[in-house]
Amino acid sequence: MYQEILNKEAKLAVIGLGYVGLPIALAFAKKVKVIGFDINSKRVELMRNNIDPSGELESSEFEGADIEFTDSLDVLREACFFIVAVPTPIDEHAQPDLKPLLSASTTVGKVLKKGDYVVFESTVYPGCTEEDCVPVLERESGLKFGEDFKVGYSPERINPGDKEHTLAKIVKVVSGSDPEAAEEIAQVYELVIDAGVHRASTIKVAEAAKVIENTQRDLNIALMNELSIIFDKMNINTYEVLEAAGTKWNFLRFSPGLVGGHCIGVDPYYLTYKAKALGYDAKVILSGRSTNDNMGAHIANKLVKMMIMRGKNVSQTKVLVMGATFKENVEDIRNSKVVDVIRELRSFNVNVEVVDPYASSEELQHEYGFGLVEEAGKDYDAVVVAVPHKPYLELDENYFKSIMNGSPILVDLKGIFRNKISEIEYKSL
Structure with missing residues (x-):
């Protein structure tokens, strides 16, 4: 398989062209023939015109890429090596939502042929690839796993907004359903990964490695x-x-x-879900999750108390929240915990206005029920700098004084203005 792809005798396909899939597809397309598949025809059309719908990649990244963007199964059928990079979110009950992953597996299963490879990059719990995805591939294709086709798992490590730790510079973990598959998959990824490839012993090991990377960060941030x-x-x-x-x-x-985003x-929750299914309650992990999930409400309640102590009538106050994306310098609003701050403030009848130089007001309105104001107004009782976007780093105390009224409060979640504020009541985490 590797040699056929290298010689451009076989095509590689990437299913799901979001923050993860598109960079992978374009990286491979500089070396081999690639099919970029997405079910969203509007996104496909944008990419055909060298536009990244996620706003992460410049148009120059598309230049010299041997790639065909499509939403057609007939085109996808031409591929022999499939990389699935679709979202794996959670539902309103913090349970894994595998619908996008299983839908992608259904799509691939419909075009799967003897000798093909399928590699999953979506974050899942250990066992998901073989226990949940493979049966769908078999059902849709009528083929036998192991005999007719092989699978692998190579967890994505794309970090939105990070221009330093890019795809080629990060060690890639790979695994396969048997030793031959693991080696073939490793060689394919080595085409685009300069930092090298780590061959995990099994698919479950690779799945577990991915899910604990972010669990470890989550717990450390919860402690902070x-x-x-x-x-x-x-x-x-x-x-x-x-x-x-x-x-x-x-x-x-x-x-x-605030700990939001899609990772x-x-x-x-994927790991704790699997642990629960095996009869074990992951107390430490869930405790950390609880702490982080409640930080938005904690911040809002703290601000409300501060305004009350300053003699303000909370229901008549006006607060500006600066930043609505889940992290700095990105457009991504998925699972933004700034939303929790806003909703909690509004539960006290606080008049909240939101600005963000990167987020889409339309997307925020659709996803969370509130939009952005075009620019900051005046006479705010408090300002919450929720996301340290680059344009905000250039602001100073005079700016905040110019948009605030008497007895103002500045809440700076990431401490970017620490030791720079002297005339405004200042609070950081």
Whole structure:
């Protein structure tokens, strides 16, 4: 398979062209023939015109790419090596939502042929590829797993907004359903991964490795968030504590904040779901999730108390929230925990306005029921700098004073204005 792809005698397909799939597809398309498949015809048309619908890649990234963008099964049928990179979200009950993954498996199954390979990149719980996806491939194709086709798992490590840790620069974990499959899949990925490929012993090991990467980060951030709550009660600045502790060589550098997005705030639930199915309650992981999921409400309640202590009538206050995406310098609003801050403030009848230089007001309205104001107004009782977007780093105290009224409060979640504010009541996590 590897040699056929390398010689452009066989085509590679990427199913799902979002934040993960499109960079992978374009990277391979600089070396081999690629089919980029997505069920959203509007997104496909944009990509045909060298436009990344997610706003992550420049049009120059499309140049020189041997790729055909399509939503047609007939075109997809021409591929022999399929990479599935679709979202794996959670539902309203924090349970894994496998509908996009199983739908993609159905699509691939319809075009699967003898000798083909299918590699999954979507984050899942250990066992999902072989126990959930493979049966769908077999059912739709009428082929026998292991005999007629092979599968693998290679977890994505794309970090939206990160221009340093790009696809080629990050070690890629790969695995296959048997040793031959693992080696073939590894060789294919080595075409585009400069940092090298790590061959996991089994698919389950690779699945588990991915899901604990973000679980580990989630727990460390949860610890920082809990510390920030404790230190606030002691009137100690958390960032000053972290700077002091960070002078020790083996202190892990994490900071408090809102934990949203499609990875850190989601992936741990896949692991705890599987653990529950096996009869084990993952107490530590779920405790960390609870801490992080409640930070938005904690921040809003703290601000409300601060305004009350300043003699303000909360129902007559006006608050500006700066930033609505799940992290800085991206357009991605999926699972943004800034939404929790906004909703909690509005539960106190606070008049909340939101600005963001990257987010789409239309998407926010559709997803969360609120949009953006075109620009910041005046006479705010408080400003919450929720996301440290690059344009916000250039602001100073005079700017905030110009848009706030008497007795103003500045809540700076990531501490980017620490030691730069002296005339406004200032609060960071």
